[in-house]
Amino acid sequence: MTAAEAPVVGERRLTIAEALREAIAEEMRHDEKVFLIGEDIGVPGGFGGAFGVYLGLTEEFGHDRIIDTPISEKALAGAAIGAALMGMRPIPDLQYADFLFECMDELVNQAAKMRYMSNGKLSVPLVLRCPVGTANRGAQHGQCPESYFVHVPGLKVVCVSDAYHAKGLLKSAVRDDDPVLFFEHKLLYGSKGREQAGGMDLTAHVPEEEYFFPIGKAVVKREGMSVTVVATHMSLYRSLAAAEELAQDGIDCEVIDPLTLLPFDEETIFASVRKTGRLVIAHEDTLTGGWGAELAARVAEECLYSLQAPIRRVASHDVPLPVAPVMEQTVVPSQARIKAAIQRCCEG
């Protein structure tokens, strides 16, 4: 099922925001221990969360289970962690992933380590929703900081890019006994990012019946023989668009959405690289120390003799994010940069 596929007439298609809302509602109905906690999530007449994902949920579940907090990220993260330690299953919301740095101690020193320090006696089952991505919001409201957390044993890191997997993964994350950071791209919630995604339909088929998608499993979004392209979020759609263009030049791209960055589904990537002999990695997180570097290292360790060309990475340049669109587009991986990297990888 790829987003690049043409919609089938009559099938139910949802945006990511709608799919996330449906997943949360289902899980809250399923288990009374699931609750939402965050800033501006349930205030009457408010926003329903910074990106409207919670609209309508307060009416069904009430303020006992949709808890508005002060602007106090350490407290809300700590409250979620503590409640999870006591057997609840909180879904804290931070509005912007940039604000994760306000509660790094809670996430890295507490949430990630409580199971280990207690010798496995405690669990921290929570799902922290983190909107990422550039959208002309500048240096402090547009970062993709997922790689920081890929470095933290004890956390799980998910990046969703389409409605089907967003729903299935969020449901799995809520039922997971470990803390999960759930990164969603702001331009992919609705249809706003459609133009930047090469005009692709950003809705996806979401079945009416309940389903789960497992954490730790990548999906092949486009099969191909010439080169493996691993990409998340907007970079995934730009890679798919680039792949369509390159197909006309005889370059047959296999495009993979890893979906989970920690634990990483290495086997799907290794199998693809062994088939194509070439690897391009694209992400909106910055280049140095980004998760693409980790993936490149693992492929080099396990598949070096399958490679026919050097691995190429396309990432945001190593600068803070500017606001002016012309500069922002220079920093983040564009379709043109991804296309050029694939071409270069296929030259060797």
Added chain:
Amino acid sequence: MSDVARAGSIEPGSGQLTADVDATHGLDLYRRMQLIRRFEERVYLHYLQGELPGTLHQSQGQEAVAVGICDALRPTDWITSTHRPHGHALAKGVDLRAAMAELYGKATGCCGGKGGSMHLGDPSVGMLPAIAIVGGGNTVVTGLGLAFKLMRTDQVAVCFFGEGASNEGAFHEGLNFAAVQHLPIVFACENNLYGASTPFHQVSLVPDVATRAVAYGVRGEIVDGMDVLAVREAAGRAVAEARAGAGPVLLECKTYRFAGHSRGDVKGYRSREEEVLWKERDPIVRLRARLAATLDAGVLDDMDAQVEAALDDAIEFARQSPLPRAEDALTDAYATVISGGSAS
């Protein structure tokens, strides 16, 4: 309880130490304080002899705070602790052998050797692994209280922290959030005057941490942390308020650590005169004097002997216990083993 007892005018020789504590109860408080004192002293000796890995933060002098507060709690209540957790752990009921073995880095330790001195704890008795980041417990504890509130239990959580933590953002965020949510929490400040070597007056123009309660609309109280009966009384009030939904409460216990901040601290930052002044307020000596008025001295000596015997047993248990299996270092990061991520 009578009005006379409520006012604290207990008849000498009546066997009643305070309204809530009779002589038998007082003897138990004494035993637990003495256990902590001797645990710290004996552990330090064996540490110097090279038997224990890591470092130690000892709590001699602060026993009345740990014991007085935990005595006001039920087994189903929870505590969070700090980098100086031995006293809290023993006061909350962590098994003595398991605590000792944890300090020895043994498989039989309460955290299987993964926690050590600074992360001592046991969920089965209502203690999270101690949080050794200053202020770290002050936000996490709000979640314990929130869970109790959402699950409509009548449990209470106590967050132990030092005066140094009151300058951390976590202290303010945690207290404010607990306040607006009316959470069943007692924030128990152990004000021992020094954050490591730094005196509190040098880092805060507010001499009493409890006055910071005003800023968050909660009740603050100062208690003599060198008097276990006073701590027990104040803790009883604070815990009852929290349990009734009238919390949180900020309870500041004025105390002193007789030992240095950690091993090897020669305490050059404070005067010997100051140390003597506080030593004269030793909570164990004071309670022993109170008890001696009603109990036969032999009873107290017997209690001391029981404490030594229990420690002999725990130390021997820890020494004889097996080391953890090396490969167990790789388990328990996650609920289920995940693939990848192990270096070759």
